[in-house]
Amino acid sequence: xxxxxxxxxxxxxxxxxxxxxxxxxxxxxxxxxxxxxxxxxxxxxxxxxxxxxxxxxxxxxxxxxxxxxxxxxxxxxxxxxxxxxxxxxxxxxxxxxxxxxxxxxxxxxxxxxxxxxxxxxxxxxxxxxxxxxxxxxxxxxxxxxxxxxxxxxxxxxxxxxxxxxxxxxxxxxxxxxxxxxxxxxxxxxxxxxxxxxxxxxxxxxxxxxxxxxxxxxxxxxxxxxxxxxxxxxxxxxxxxxxxxxxxxxxxxxxxxxxxxxxxxxxxxxxxxxxxxxxxxxxxxxxxxxxxxxxxxxxxxxxxxxxxxxxxx
Numbered sequence: 001x002x003x004x005x006x007x008x009x010x011x012x013x014x015x016x017x018x019x020x021x022x023x024x025x026x027x028x029x030x031x032x033x034x035x036x037x038x039x040x041x042x043x044x045x046x047x048x049x050x051x052x053x054x055x056x057x058x059x060x061x062x063x064x065x066x067x068x069x070x071x072x073x074x075x076x077x078x079x080x081x082x083x084x085x086x087x088x089x090x091x092x093x094x095x096x097x098x099x100x101x102x103x104x105x106x107x108x109x110x111x112x113x114x115x116x117x118x119x120x121x122x123x124x125x126x127x128x129x130x131x132x133x134x135x136x137x138x139x140x141x142x143x144x145x146x147x148x149x150x151x152x153x154x155x156x157x158x159x160x161x162x163x164x165x166x167x168x169x170x171x172x173x174x175x176x177x178x179x180x181x182x183x184x185x186x187x188x189x190x191x192x193x194x195x196x197x198x199x200x201x202x203x204x205x206x207x208x209x210x211x212x213x214x215x216x217x218x219x220x221x222x223x224x225x226x227x228x229x230x231x232x233x234x235x236x237x238x239x240x241x242x243x244x245x246x247x248x249x250x251x252x253x254x255x256x257x258x259x260x261x262x263x264x265x266x267x268x269x270x271x272x273x274x275x276x277x278x279x280x281x282x283x284x285x286x287x288x289x290x291x292x293x294x295x296x297x298x299x300x301x302x303x304x305x306x307x308x309x310x311x312x
Contacts, residue, residue: 020061035075040279041084073143081309112142129206142196157183236301245269
């Protein structure tokens, strides 16, 4: 049977990317363990970018092949369907997790792979204040810039001054001012094939002891109010003037289970996956909750989750 033209073109792009990447590319690499859900299927190809040389190789492969790209950070906002991702997943290696404190200028320069909690703790310990809230964000700097991550009344765009971003599909490497990234609630203009390599954030001089107490307070609050286990934080963005969690709870869905997925009994805007569970169960429960809230409340919730590999 002749393969449909779109499927054939996709397969050809994948094959070309694999040939160009050679031993850099891992085939059928599991993505679930790279997410905080710990469930989900594999990537057809995956490359860990160890440095600038590998980055150049990825750009060459993507620009030549046109293969679809998935940039993976800490996977704290990512759910991959059991069918997996039929393209090239790109992960930044440890060399992109650097962190530099510029105390005279009260600035922090962090690599895209730097964990946000590390950024919060090290800047606070170094006498720079203003990023304490980031201790509760389980993602990376790159992911935080892309989704304008925030919490406890603060958001990334309020502190970001600029970011180095490479478009893997074109090779365009640029430093972009924060005001040019079209930030909104949990969004930015950073595209799917773009990767944030470095970010500069503005702080102010602070007292490490005061910052340490604030860090401890934020961590304690999260432990008391948010569930543990395998989840990706808030599933739905808050609609204007309301709370997604309140709406889900008002519809009687708190604790609702579907297969290996459950709406958290502690916080209704969290959906947890059982160990060894199914990403497709989580996806089905997301759809069930969204449909029920729309039916009962007339409000269409938008997902904060980045969902990959599922036909929506």
